[in-house]
Amino acid sequence: MLGFCFGVRRAVELAEKALNENPQKKVYSLGPLIHNESVLKSLGERGLITVEEKDMETIPQESVVIIRAHGVAPKVIQRLEEKKCFIVDATCPRVKASQKMVERYTSQNDYVVLTGDRNHGEVIGIAGYAGENFIQVQDYKEAEKIQIKDSDKVNVILLSQTTYSPVEFAKIEKLFRTKYKNLAVMNTICPATNERQNALLELCKKVDGVLVIGGKTSANTTRLFITAKENCKNCAHIQSEKDIPKDFYKLKTVGITAGASTPDGIIDTVENTLQFIYNN
DSSP: OOOOOHHHHHHHHHHHHHHHHTTSSSSEEESSSSSSHHHHHHHTTTTTTOGGGGGGGGGGOOEEEEEEEEOOOOOHHHHHHOOOOOEEEOOOOOHHHHHHHHHHHHHTOOOEEEOOOTTTHHHHHTTTTTTEEEEEEESSHHTOOOOOOTTTSOOOEEEEESOOOHHHHHHHHHHHHHHTEEEEEEOOSHHHHHHHHHHHHHHHHTTTEEEEEEEETTTHHHHHHHHHHOOSSEEEEESGGGOGGGGGGGOOOOEEEOOTTTOOHHHHHHHHHHHHHHOO
C-alpha cells in the first residue's frame, strides 16, 4: 500500500477544485497543504498561495482559504469567518473525529492524554479543542512522568496523533493500563500508518536495502525511515529518484516504501529507475 492516503488525496482534490472554481480569486492554504515539495510546487504554479498560520492576518478579506488535512484550532476558523473568507475545510475525517472526542471528553471533566509531536499541526489543532484536563505527551519517557490527581475517581482517555508510531503507542497503552483503572483507549492512529509500518517490517526481512520515499518534513515518512533504520542494514530517505544513493545499485534486492503524502508518480519513477539499472 503506497501513494496518497485518503486524507491527503482528499485535501489535494479539494485544493484542485477550489483553484478550478475560483480562477479570478486568490486561493490560500493555511500551512503547506501536504508534505511533498513536488505537489506543492505544482499547486503553487496553478495559483495556490501557502500562508503560515501565524501570518493569517496577511490573508485579504473574503479570500478562499483551504484548511489542510491536519486541521486547525476553533479560534483559527473563527478568525477566518470574521474576515469573511470562504473556507474549504480539508481536515482529514479521522483528525476531525479526534478533535470532537477531545472536546467532548474534556468538557465532561475526563482527562485526555494525546500522544504525538506537540509541534505538529494536527496536534496543535486538536489541542485547541481541549478543556482543562488535557495532557500531551511526545513519547514513553514523558508518559512515565504523568501524574493524574485522583485518577481512581476520573476517566482517563488515551488517544493519538494519526501518524504516531504504533509501537510507541502500544508501549504507552501498556504503561497506562497498569496505572489507571478507569482507562479508555482510542487508537486513533490512521490504518494507513499501521499498514505501512507492518508492511515495512515484513519487507525488511526480505531485502538487502530499503528506500523510504517522501518529503523530509513528513511525520509519517520520518517514522517509516526510523523503522527502516532499526530493521535493515541499508536504508535511505529520498524525495525522488535523483536521491537514490549509488551504493543501492550494487545491492541484490531493494525494497521501497513511501509516506502518505508521496504521489504515485514519484513512487513509479523510483521503481522504474531501479528496474532500468538492474536490467542494464
